[in-house]
Amino acid sequence: MKIHEYQAKALLREFGVAVPRGDVADSPERAHEIARALGGRVVVKAQVHAGGRGKAGGIQLAESPAAAEAAAKQLLGMRLRTPQTPPEGIEVRRVLVEEASPVRAELYLAVTLDRARSTEVVMASQAGGMEIEEVAARSPEKILREWAHPALGLQPFQARRLAFGLGLAGEQQKAGGTLAQNLFACYRAKDCSLAELNPLVVTTDGRVLALDAKLTFDDNALFRHPDVTALRDVHEELPLDVEASRYGLNYIKLDGSVGCMVNGAGLAMATMDIVQLAGGEPANFLDVGGGASPEQIENAFRILSSDPSVKAVFINVFGGILRCDRLAAGVIAAVRKLGLKLPVVVRMEGTNVELGRKMLAESGLALTTATDMGDGAQKVVELARAAR
Amino acid sequence: MILVDKRTRVVVPGITGREGAFHAARCKDYGTTVVGGVTPGKGGTTHEGFPVWNTVAEAVATEGATCALIFVPPAAAADAIMEAAAAGVPLVVCITEGIPVADMVRAKEFLSRTTSRLVGPNCPGLITPGQAKVGIMPGHIHREGHVGVVSRSGTLTYEVVHQLTTRGIGQSTCVGIGGDPVTGTSFVDVLRLFNDDPETHAIMLIGEIGGSAEEEAAAFIRAHVRKPVVAFIAGQTAPPGRRMGHAGAIIAGGRGTAAEKMRALEAAGARLVPSPADMGKQVAATLGTA
Numbered sequence: 001m002k003i004h005e006y007q008a009k010a011l012l013r014e015f016g017v018a019v020p021r022g023d024v025a026d027s028p029e030r031a032h033e034i035a036r037a038l039g040g041r042v043v044v045k046a047q048v049h050a051g052g053r054g055k056a057g058g059i060q061l062a063e064s065p066a067a068a069e070a071a072a073k074q075l076l077g078m079r080l081r082t083p084q085t086p087p088e089g090i091e092v093r094r095v096l097v098e099e100a101s102p103v104r105a106e107l108y109l110a111v112t113l114d115r116a117r118s119t120e121v122v123m124a125s126q127a128g129g130m131e132i133e134e135v136a137a138r139s140p141e142k143i144l145r146e147w148a149h150p151a152l153g154l155q156p157f158q159a160r161r162l163a164f165g166l167g168l169a170g171e172q173q174k175a176g177g178t179l180a181q182n183l184f185a186c187y188r189a190k191d192c193s194l195a196e197l198n199p200l201v202v203t204t205d206g207r208v209l210a211l212d213a214k215l216t217f218d219d220n221a222l223f224r225h226p227d228v229t230a231l232r233d234v235h236e237e238l239p240l241d242v243e244a245s246r247y248g249l250n251y252i253k254l255d256g257s258v259g260c261m262v263n264g265a266g267l268a269m270a271t272m273d274i275v276q277l278a279g280g281e282p283a284n285f286l287d288v289g290g291g292a293s294p295e296q297i298e299n300a301f302r303i304l305s306s307d308p309s310v311k312a313v314f315i316n317v318f319g320g321i322l323r324c325d326r327l328a329a330g331v332i333a334a335v336r337k338l339g340l341k342l343p344v345v346v347r348m349e350g351t352n353v354e355l356g357r358k359m360l361a362e363s364g365l366a367l368t369t370a371t372d373m374g375d376g377a378q379k380v381v382e383l384a385r386a387a388r
Numbered sequence: 389m390i391l392v393d394k395r396t397r398v399v400v401p402g403i404t405g406r407e408g409a410f411h412a413a414r415c416k417d418y419g420t421t422v423v424g425g426v427t428p429g430k431g432g433t434t435h436e437g438f439p440v441w442n443t444v445a446e447a448v449a450t451e452g453a454t455c456a457l458i459f460v461p462p463a464a465a466a467d468a469i470m471e472a473a474a475a476g477v478p479l480v481v482c483i484t485e486g487i488p489v490a491d492m493v494r495a496k497e498f499l500s501r502t503t504s505r506l507v508g509p510n511c512p513g514l515i516t517p518g519q520a521k522v523g524i525m526p527g528h529i530h531r532e533g534h535v536g537v538v539s540r541s542g543t544l545t546y547e548v549v550h551q552l553t554t555r556g557i558g559q560s561t562c563v564g565i566g567g568d569p570v571t572g573t574s575f576v577d578v579l580r581l582f583n584d585d586p587e588t589h590a591i592m593l594i595g596e597i598g599g600s601a602e603e604e605a606a607a608f609i610r611a612h613v614r615k616p617v618v619a620f621i622a623g624q625t626a627p628p629g630r631r632m633g634h635a636g637a638i639i640a641g642g643r644g645t646a647a648e649k650m651r652a653l654e655a656a657g658a659r660l661v662p663s664p665a666d667m668g669k670q671v672a673a674t675l676g677t678a
Contacts, residue, residue, distance in 0.1 A: 271664075
């Protein structure tokens with residue numbers, strides 16, 4: 001789960017990670033008030049769940065409270081388009097108004113999981129403000145890494161090494177080391193999957209501050225963090241994704257015209273792949289899970305059909321726990337209830353497959369059946385093309 | 389065959405749950421020796437014909453359990469893994485999906501101080517056809533034979549097994565290593581076992597986007613594996629930055645793409661199958677020419 005920058009900074013402040021003074025505003029008037037209370041130059045930052053805001057005009061400098069109000073007025077309600085947003089952009093519903101920090105050095109500091117080592121890695125770089133992937137690709141030697149002990153965490157000597165590696169000295173080295181340890185503490189305490197400060201800055205008056213902050217959380221651990229769960233902003237998620245998550249379906253909208261409904265994540269990905277190999281484009285990833293009920297199949301079918309770019313549907317199920325007769329019952333019920341507005345290709349295999357096929361054949365519905373994955377993909381791509 | 393056979397004695401932590409009870413019975417139907425289950429507080433009772441103990445240690449002491457098949461809900465699953473390892477069970481298989489990553493980081497460290505092997509979590513388990521089924525896969529699609537199957541996926545593994553069996557090609561053992569970012573057993577671990585197993589003549593590897601387990605597998609294949617390896621990588625069309633169902637299936641920071649993994653495996657001498665419909669066909673061709 002992602003949260004906004006202002007929420008991340010509030011959480012980090014609780015853990016002793018230094019961030020600029022500031023507050024969040026949902027109106028130009030409130031932005032004015034915050035700017036006046038802060039005094040001096042401020043930065044007005046659009047709050048959306050996407051990076052690349054600066055280049056897209058989502059971050060503005062304001063010399064006065066009146067200028068902050070004007071900036072907020074311009075940003076609030078606009079659709080911000082960055083390389084990380086959908087093409088239509090995301091509506092800005094809040095802005096963060098912060099004191100402007102005169103920057104001497106831009107650094108990078110982040111905590112994430114190192115899957116190969118099965119523990120957290122803390123990464124630091126003097127090349128702050130850039131995409132870390134670019135730094136990693138071009139000059140990997142510029143990234144320092146310290147691996148936390150799985151049980152004992154990040155030790156003070158490791159935090160010191162990171163601070164020295166960031167080129168910090170004296171009081172700033174101490175502040176940087178403490179900040180790294182506090183960032184790590186927040187990561188562990190809140191079950192984060194990423195805690196990234198980019199940039200972490202040294203100001204001209206010598207403070208070490210997180211100028212930007214991104215926290216994402218392990219969805220599987222949200223059950224033990226009601227405070228974090230409360231920070232979810234569904235406005236930042238696509239409506240179909242939100243609806244699918246309500247029914248326990250794994251759904252991800254894509255750009256193509258072939259709707260896919262599959263049981264199991266691996267088979268669902270493989271189904272998208274085979275649709276493309278057959279010359280089509282998948283409209284979505286949809287995993288109905290190992291033991292989908294007829295209700296779930298109905299909901300999945302409805303969500304798929306409500307995407308206007310879907311021209312044909314490919315149901316590909318390998319019945320293990322999910323028996324083919326139950327799948328067939330779910331599909332028949334869904335089609336009877338919602339109507340068959342789109343061509344549907346069904347390929348199923350596994351437990352009770354003969355019964356499932358018989359049920360589909362006797363249903364009288366104009367479903368197309370396929371003998372295997374390859375056959376199904378060919379058929380659904382042809383149908384999607386014909387429907388366009 | 390590797391890891392499980394007719395001698396395997398399975399205890400099922402979480403047996404009083406719906407999934408646990410259902411699959412314990414299916415494993416038993418297949419011919420696996422399921423000695424009973426564990427649910428704290430229900431020790432001394434029986435559940436659907438299976439004896440229930442309070443602790444895994446009791447199941448080991450009374451029935452000599454050699455394998456724990458875990459269906460405990462996510463919040464308590466890492467604890468159940470550690471309990472089974474502490475009780476000295478050599479093979480711990482965790483089916484549970486949705487365990488917090490941080491719990492698995494701790495559990496894996498705990499396991500490293502024991503002699504137990506963990507398979508999973510978030511996996512279908514493993515099966516040696518004709519010997520033992522320790523997991524949730526449909527047993528009847530398998531057939532005894534000589535192809536070792538290792539996979540991060542569940543249903544996609546059933547798909548390849550079906551393709552093999554319908555061609556008359558049997559399997560030595562099929563191992564689902566799981567779709568989570570932190571798993572107990574890696575591709576490399578299973579490749580090493582298959583490479584040393586005289587019953588396994590060829591290996592089918594099914595990977596997916598995210599992480600670097602396939603790249604590590606490629607390096608191991610190049611250096612050590614002397615048997616033909618056929619590989620398929622799911623997620624060639626997956627967009628970056630989105631988690632594709634499995635917690636571990638995500639292209640992050642441009643890394644972990646299917647293309648990268650396919651290149652690494654191909655360079656290591658594995659035969660890559662571009663289409664998931666052709667996995668069985670490619671194994672057949674490989675065995676015919678091997």
